Amino acid sequence: MKTVDLNTSTVRELNQALHDQAKQCDEREWLVTHPAGTHALACGLDQNISVDIEGHAGYYCAGMNQKATVTVHGNAGQGLAENMMSGVVRVTGDASQSAGATGHGGLLVVEGNASARCGISMKGIDIVVKGSVGHMSAFMGQAGRLVVCGDAGDALGDSLYEVRIYVKGEVASLGADCIEKEMREEHIAELSELLQKAAIDEDPKTFRRYGSARQLYHFKVDNASAY
Amino acid sequence: MSDIDVKPGQRESATFDRNTIHEIQRAATTGIYDIRGFGAKRKLPNFDDLLFLGASMSRYPLEGYREKCATDVTLGDRFASKPLHLQTPITIAGMSFGALSANAKEALGRGASEVGTSTTTGDGGMTPEERDQSRHLVYQYLPSRYGMNPDDLRKADAIEVVLGQGAKPGGGGMLLGQKITERVAGMRTLPVGIDQRSACRHPDWTGPDDLAIKIEELREITDWEKPIYIKIGASRTYYDVKLAVKAGADVIVLDGMQGGTAATQEVFIEHVGIPTLAAIPQAVQALQEMDMHRKVQLIVSGGIRNGADVAKAMALGADAVAIGTAALVALGCNDPKWDADYRKLGTAAGFYDDYHEGRDPAGISTQDPALSSRLDPVAAGHRLANYLRVLTMEAQTLARACGKSHLQHLEPEDLVALNVEAAAMARVPLAGTGWIPGQGTY
Numbered sequence: 001m002k003t004v005d006l007n008t009s010t011v012r013e014l015n016q017a018l019h020d021q022a023k024q025c026d027e028r029e030w031l032v033t034h035p036a037g038t039h040a041l042a043c044g045l046d047q048n049i050s051v052d053i054e055g056h057a058g059y060y061c062a063g064m065n066q067k068a069t070v071t072v073h074g075n076a077g078q079g080l081a082e083n084m085m086s087g088v089v090r091v092t093g094d095a096s097q098s099a100g101a102t103g104h105g106g107l108l109v110v111e112g113n114a115s116a117r118c119g120i121s122m123k124g125i126d127i128v129v130k131g132s133v134g135h136m137s138a139f140m141g142q143a144g145r146l147v148v149c150g151d152a153g154d155a156l157g158d159s160l161y162e163v164r165i166y167v168k169g170e171v172a173s174l175g176a177d178c179i180e181k182e183m184r185e186e187h188i189a190e191l192s193e194l195l196q197k198a199a200i201d202e203d204p205k206t207f208r209r210y211g212s213a214r215q216l217y218h219f220k221v222d223n224a225s226a227y
Numbered sequence: 228m229s230d231i232d233v234k235p236g237q238r239e240s241a242t243f244d245r246n247t248i249h250e251i252q253r254a255a256t257t258g259i260y261d262i263r264g265f266g267a268k269r270k271l272p273n274f275d276d277l278l279f280l281g282a283s284m285s286r287y288p289l290e291g292y293r294e295k296c297a298t299d300v301t302l303g304d305r306f307a308s309k310p311l312h313l314q315t316p317i318t319i320a321g322m323s324f325g326a327l328s329a330n331a332k333e334a335l336g337r338g339a340s341e342v343g344t345s346t347t348t349g350d351g352g353m354t355p356e357e358r359d360q361s362r363h364l365v366y367q368y369l370p371s372r373y374g375m376n377p378d379d380l381r382k383a384d385a386i387e388v389v390l391g392q393g394a395k396p397g398g399g400g401m402l403l404g405q406k407i408t409e410r411v412a413g414m415r416t417l418p419v420g421i422d423q424r425s426a427c428r429h430p431d432w433t434g435p436d437d438l439a440i441k442i443e444e445l446r447e448i449t450d451w452e453k454p455i456y457i458k459i460g461a462s463r464t465y466y467d468v469k470l471a472v473k474a475g476a477d478v479i480v481l482d483g484m485q486g487g488t489a490a491t492q493e494v495f496i497e498h499v500g501i502p503t504l505a506a507i508p509q510a511v512q513a514l515q516e517m518d519m520h521r522k523v524q525l526i527v528s529g530g531i532r533n534g535a536d537v538a539k540a541m542a543l544g545a546d547a548v549a550i551g552t553a554a555l556v557a558l559g560c561n562d563p564k565w566d567a568d569y570r571k572l573g574t575a576a577g578f579y580d581d582y583h584e585g586r587d588p589a590g591i592s593t594q595d596p597a598l599s600s601r602l603d604p605v606a607a608g609h610r611l612a613n614y615l616r617v618l619t620m621e622a623q624t625l626a627r628a629c630g631k632s633h634l635q636h637l638e639p640e641d642l643v644a645l646n647v648e649a650a651a652m653a654r655v656p657l658a659g660t661g662w663i664p665g666q667g668t669y
Contacts, residue, residue, distance in 0.1 A: 015447045039440050044377055044448030059437070060444040064377040079431035079441075083375055098431040102372040104416070120430040121372060123416040140426060142416045159424070161417060217421040218404060219259060 001029040011038055022046040037077065042070050045087070059096075062089045065106060081108045084125055097134070100127045103144065109198045116153065119146045122163055128198035138163050139175065147194055149202050160212040166191050168207045177216045183209045250493075261493040262401070264326075264582025264592060266394050266485045266530065266552055271502045273485065274536040276649030277642050278658060281628040289627040296623040297633040300547050302345075302524045303385055303454020303477035306446065310454050310477070311363050311385055314343030315619045316547035316634060317537055319554050320482070320528050321367045321387060321458070323349025325402050325411040326489030326582065327555075328599035329356050330607070331591040334558050336360030337604060338611025342619070347387060347549075350400045350425055352414045353379040360608070365456065368445070370399060370426040373415035377448060385478070386445055387456040388438070390429075390467075393486030393503070393529040395495045396460025400425035402490060405585035408594045435470040442475040456480050461506035461529065462499070468513035472523050480549065481510050483529025487552035489592060490583035503529035503540070505652035508639075511544030520544065521635075534621020541622070542629075542637035543653060550618075557614035558607040559589045565601075 004014045014032060021027065022045075030051045035041055035058075042051045043063035053061070056074040065084045072080075075093035084103040091099075094112035101117065103125025110118075110127070116134035119127050124143040132150030139155070141163030151169035158175020164187070165178075174180075183205075191204040216223055239245065250261065282288035289296060304310040319339045324332050326349060333356040339346040345363035352374020358364055366383030368375065380386065391397060402411070402423040412419040432441045442455050457471040458480035471479050483503025488496065507527055514520035527540045528549035540548050552560075561569075563576040568588035572581065582592035590601035626634050629641045643658040644650035650657040651664035 011447065012451070016450060019450060040444040040447040043444050046377065059440045060431070063444050064380070064448055066377060078437070079444075082431045083372060083377075085376055101431040102375065104376065117430065121426065123372070139430075140424075161421075217418065219422045 001031055002027045003031045003033060005033045006036065006038060007034040011040055014041065015043065018042060018045055018047075018049070018051065021049055025049065035074075039077070042068070045070070056093070057091075065089055075112070080110075081106070081125075084108060094131070095129075100125050103127070105144075107197055109200070111200075113150065119144070119163070122146065126194055126197075128194055128200060130198075130200050132169065135172070136175070138165055141165075145190070145194060147191065147198070147207075149200065157210055157212070159216060162212065164190075165210040166194075166204075166207040167210065168202060171208075171210070174210065177213050178210055179213045181209045181211045183207065262403070262490055262583050263493055263496070263580045264487065264489050264491075265496075265580035266487040267496055268580075269497050271485060271530075272504050272646075272648045272652055273502060273530055274504060274539045276504070276645045277539050277653055277655065278645060279535075279538070279542075279625055279629055279641055280643060282630045286630045288630050289632060291624065291627055294627065295632060296627050298619050298623060300524070300635065302526070302547065303456070305454075305477040305523055306475065307385075307452060307454040307477055308450075309384075309452045311345060313345060313363065313547070315615060316344075316541065316545075317531075317615055317618050317622075318344050318365075318526060318547055318549045319346035320486070320549040320551035321347035321349045321365070321389065322551055322555075323351040323400075323402075323489065324354045324357065325349070325351035325406060325415070325594070326592060328590060328593055328602065329354055329410075330599050330602045330604045331555070331558060332357040333360050333604040334602065334607035334611060335554060336364070337608025338554070338557070338615060339363070341608065341612035342615045344615065345384065348383075350389075350402075351411065352376075353382070354414075356604075358382060360604075367458075370429045371415075372430070373417075373425070380445070380453075381449055383453060385454040385456060386449070387458050387480060388442065388445075388476075389458045390471075391460030391462075391482075392458065392488065393460045393482030393484050393500055394488035395491045396462040396484075396500045397427060398491065398495050398499070399427035400490070401583070403583045403585070406583070406594045411594060435474050438470075438474040446475075454478055456526070458482060460484075460486070461501045461503065464501070464506040464509035465513045468510045469517060472514065472517055472519050476523055478524045478526060479510065479514075480526045480528065481506055481545075482549075483507075483527070485530030486528055487555075502652065503527060503531075504649060507540060507543040507545060508652070508654040514544075521546065534618045534623075535625060537618055537622040538625040538634065538637055539642065541634050542641050543639055543655075546635065553614070554611055555591055557611045558591055559602060559610070560587070560591050562589055565589055 032053045035055045037058045039058035045068035046066040050069040058077040060079040062070040069088045072091040076091045078096045080099040081089040082101045084106045086106045090109040095114045100108040102121045110129045113131035118133040118137040128147040135153035142161040148167045152171045154172045155175035157178030300316040302311045340362040347365040365385045404420045454477040456478040457476040461483045484500035524546035526547045527545040565588035566576045587593040642655040
C-alpha cells in the first residue's frame with residue numbers, strides 16, 4: 001500500500017501520482033492521510049485502484065471517477081463523485097450538496113446523510129444514502145437509481161426524466177412531475193440488489209418508489225402552471 | 228405599406244405593426260411563446276457605427292502587400308501548460324451536435340482546421356466526427372453536462388465553462404423533440420423525441436467562490452494542461468469578468484446579445500443582454516484594472532460578420548473573436564439555392580431562423596438524414612475556410628492602414644464613432660471631435 005500524507009505532499013502531487021497509474025498500474029492500494037477538507041482529492045481517476053482517504057474531504061472528491069474505488073473515512077464536501085462514470089465511491093459520514101451530480105455510472109454510497117440536490121441531473125449513476133437527503137434531490141434526474149433509507153426533503157425528483165427513486169422514510173414534498181409509483185416485484189428485486197451492493201441492511205419491501213409522470217416531456221400550454 | 232394594396236391614407240401603427248399584431252394572434256392561437264433560432268434581429272448599436280482612422284501624416288501605414296501584419300494568437304497561457312496557438316484570431320463558437328447535424332459539426336472542424344483556428348463543441352457532447360476533423364477543439368462544460376465525460380475532457384485542447392450566452396444570459400438551452408433522434412438522445416441520456424430542457428445553472432456550484440474550486444477540479448483532472456475558458460453572456464460584464472478572472476479563468480469568452488442560438492424564446496433573444504459593442508469596453512476595463520489585460524485573453528462574439536468587425540473588436544481590446552451565425556451562413560445556411568424549400572416552410576432564403584424545427588433545407592440545423600446529407604462536410608468546410616481567410620485578410624488590411632504589424636496592436640485610439648450612442652458604448656470619440664460621452668473630455 002502506498003501512503004500519501006497531505007501534510008507533506010500537495011493535492012497536485014497526489015492526483016498526478018494517481019493519474020500516472022492509468023498508464024501503468026504499479027500500486028493498486030492507496031492511503032491518503034491528513035486530507036483536512038482539501039478540495040479535488042482523487043479526482044479524474046481512470047484505473048482499477050482503491051484509495052482510502054483517512055479524514056474529511058472538501059469539494060469534488062472523486063470527481064469524474066472511472067473504475068476506481070474511493071472511500072472517504074469522514075465527511076465529504078460539495079459535489080462528491082460528481083459526473084462519476086464507473087467504480088465505487090463511499091463516504092462513511094455525511095455528504096454536502098450535489099453528491100453524485102450528473103453521474104453517468106458507478107455506485108455512490110453515503111453512510112450518513114446527503115444534503116440538498118443529491119443526484120441532481122444524474123445520468124445513470126446509482127446512489128444509496130443510508131440517512132436522509134435534502135431538498136431538490138434528483139432534480140432533472142435523467143437515468144439511474146436513487147435510494148434513500150431515511151427521509152427526503154422538499155421537491156424530490158423535480159422535473160424528473162427516467163430516474164427511479166426509492167425512499168423508506170418520509171418525503172417532505174414531491175417536485176413537479178414526480179409521482180409515487182407502484183412497487184412491483186422487479187423493483188423490490190432491483191432495490192434489494194442495490195442495497196446489497198451498498199452493504200446496507202434494509203428491507204426493500206419497506207420502501208416506496210417514485211418516478212416521472214412524464215407529463216412535462218413536451219412543451220404544452222396545459223403545462224404552463226408547472227413551468 | 229407600399230407592398231400592400233390599401234387605399235391612400237391607411238397607416239400602419241408604429242406600436243402595433245404587422246409583426247406585433249401577428250405575434251399577438253399567434254400567441255392567442257397557440258398559448259405558447261415563440262421559439263426560434265438565430266440571434267437578435269432588432270437594430271442595435273454595432274461595429275458599423277465605428278470607423279478606423281487610417282494613417283496619413285501623424286501615423287505611418289504599412290505597405291498593404293509587402294509588409295507583414297501577423298495574425299496569430301496564444302490563448303490560455305495564464306495557468307495551462309498547453310495553451311492554444313492559433314494562426315488567426317477568428318475562432319468558431321460553441322454549437323451543439325443536436326442543434327446542428329453531424330455533417331455541419333464536421334464541416335466546422337474542417338474549415339477551422341484548414342486555417343489553423345479552433346472550433347468548439349456544444350450542449351450535447353463531443354462527436355468523433357468533430358474531434359477527428361478539429362485540430363484545436365474546445366470542449367464546452369455546460370450546466371446540463373450532457374455527454375460530459377473525462378475521456379473527452381482529456382481529448383480536448385481547451386475547456387470552456389459556459390455560464391451563459393449572449394442570446395439568452397440567464398437562460399438554459401432547449402432542443403425540441405423533432406431533433407432528439409436516437410443518436411442525440413443517446414449522447415444526452417434522454418428519451419427519444421422529448422422536448423429537452425437544459426438547466427440554466429450548474430448543478431454543483433453556485434457562485435464565483437465555488438467556481439474557483441470547480442476550475443481547480445477540472446485542472447486537476449486534466450493535470451493542469453488545458454486552458455480553461457469561462458463564457459459569459461454580456462449583461463453585467465464588468466463585474467462578471469472580474470469574478471471570472473478571480474475564479475481562475477485563462478480566457479474569457481464574452482458573447483454579446485447579437486450572438487446566435489439554436490432555440491430560444493423570441494422574447495429572450497430580443498430583450499435580454501447588452502450589445503457586443505457596449506460589452507467589450509466593460510470587459511477590457513475590468514481586465515485592465517486587475518492588470519490582466521492580455522494575460523487573461525478576451526474572446527468576443529456576437530454579430531461578427533466581416534474583417535472590419537474583427538478588427539474593431541480587437542482594437543477595442545479583444546484578443547480574438549468567435550463566430551457562430553456567420554460560420555453557419557458560410558457553410559450554406561440560408562443559401563438561395565434552397566429557396567424553393569424555404570418557401571414551402573413559409574419563409575425565404577435570408578429569413579430562415581426556425582432552427583429548432585429541424586427542417587433546415589440546407590442540412591445544417593437538422594437531424595433529418597435526408598436533409599443532413601445535403602451538406603457535404605468537405606465542400607462546406609472549405610467554404611468556411613475561404614470565409615475565415617477573407618475575414619483575416621480584411622482585418623489585416625485595416626490594421627496595416629493603421630500602421631500595425633500585428634492585429635493585436637490595434638487600439639481604441641484607431642477608432643472613432645459615427646454617433647453618440649456608439650461613442651458612449653465603445654468609449655471612443657465621436658468622429659471629428661475629442662468627445663467621449665460620459666468621460667467629460669471635449
